[in-house]
Amino acid sequence: MNALRVLAAAATLAAGALPAAAQEAYPSREITLVVSYAPGGVTDLQARAIANHLGKELGGSIIVKNVPGAQGTLGQDTVRRAKPDGYTLAMVTSSSTALSPYLVHDVYKPADFDYVGGVGTARFGLVVKADSPYRTVRQLVDASKRSPIFFGSSSAITSLGFDALAKASGGRFEAVNYKSGPEIVTAVLGGYVTALMQAPSEVMPHIESGKARLLASAGAARWPQAPDVPTLREAGYDVAIESWGGVAAPKGVPEDVMKRLREALQRASARPDMVRDLNALGIDSSPLPGPEFGMKMQQTFEEAAPTMKAMVKQ
Numbered sequence: 001m002n003a004l005r006v007l008a009a010a011a012t013l014a015a016g017a018l019p020a021a022a023q024e025a026y027p028s029r030e031i032t033l034v035v036s037y038a039p040g041g042v043t044d045l046q047a048r049a050i051a052n053h054l055g056k057e058l059g060g061s062i063i064v065k066n067v068p069g070a071q072g073t074l075g076q077d078t079v080r081r082a083k084p085d086g087y088t089l090a091m092v093t094s095s096s097t098a099l100s101p102y103l104v105h106d107v108y109k110p111a112d113f114d115y116v117g118g119v120g121t122a123r124f125g126l127v128v129k130a131d132s133p134y135r136t137v138r139q140l141v142d143a144s145k146r147s148p149i150f151f152g153s154s155s156a157i158t159s160l161g162f163d164a165l166a167k168a169s170g171g172r173f174e175a176v177n178y179k180s181g182p183e184i185v186t187a188v189l190g191g192y193v194t195a196l197m198q199a200p201s202e203v204m205p206h207i208e209s210g211k212a213r214l215l216a217s218a219g220a221a222r223w224p225q226a227p228d229v230p231t232l233r234e235a236g237y238d239v240a241i242e243s244w245g246g247v248a249a250p251k252g253v254p255e256d257v258m259k260r261l262r263e264a265l266q267r268a269s270a271r272p273d274m275v276r277d278l279n280a281l282g283i284d285s286s287p288l289p290g291p292e293f294g295m296k297m298q299q300t301f302e303e304a305a306p307t308m309k310a311m312v313k314q
Helices: 002-023 042-058 070-080 094-102 137-146 156-169 181-189 200-208 255-269 272-280 290-303 305-313
Strands: 031-035 062-066 088-093 113-122 125-129 149-153 173-177 195-198 212-217 243-250 283-289
Touching: 031 042, 031 070, 042 062, 042 088, 042 113, 042 200, 042 243, 042 255, 042 272, 070 088, 070 094, 070 243, 088 094, 088 113, 094 156, 094 243, 094 290, 094 305, 113 255, 113 290, 125 137, 125 181, 125 200, 137 149, 137 156, 137 212, 149 156, 149 181, 156 173, 156 195, 156 305, 181 195, 181 200, 181 212, 195 200, 200 212, 243 255, 243 283, 243 290, 255 272, 255 283, 255 290, 272 283, 283 290, 290 305
Parallel strands: 031 062, 031 088, 149 173, 149 195
Antiparallel strands: 088 243, 113 243, 113 283, 125 195, 125 212
8 A cells, every 4th residue: 555655646646757857948937138228229120130030049038028218228138137048138239338337337357147149230320410511521510620510429338439539530529418319310300419329220211311410330331221331430430339239147047947948049140031120220240159148248347448448437
């Protein structure tokens, strides 16, 4: 009788363990991808494209949650403090991960995250309102030498770009902070600030409609949508900003879960439809494996230290 009881108990335990084992397959529930900026901007749209294609590769659902504020650090710090189980991820950029920590005291550093992988680099352009008196970068710079030019900024990378232009030209530019790219575009079109550096997805509709003017590409190459507009370097100023975008997780995610995430993101990044979606946003597809992406963020963090610390002191 005792033997029968033991067998029965073992059978009951085994039966009870089956559902639990089935639940261990990742992902077994919804994943949240946190974006550190407001809806509608290029980072938000990039995150939604990633969530769509990564979700397909994982065979699960990924929702995007916007947590803007504190120069892009609020949302990312939320992820840093989240349970490291693979169900809370961060949409990270060079700006939020490697630059903004200098602007917010006692926040995270790039090494505080595990990186799933890099996805692409965003293009930026120097834009003014269509009826602005400035038709070239030189005219804008010359005017800034007489009186500071106010620009809209929602991220550290934008402020870094104008700071670099100021150093390269001797001009003066002052930041007015906003929560998102669309807010900055509205501010420029309304005449509240004079200029911005934003991605094509946020400004091309207004350029095409004749409401805004692209003075220069702020990256290393001209925009495919505006091949006749020079880069800042071609305009005579040694400035080219670059912002990587990708996915990170809280430190300590189980190795098998991280492996699955990284492999799925690599497959998603190779999908022609994802490349097309990124290009439509002004993002050049350039996948990086997780460890390399993490090194990229750390390198950017270290190289930007002198400039960012000087900006904070101003």
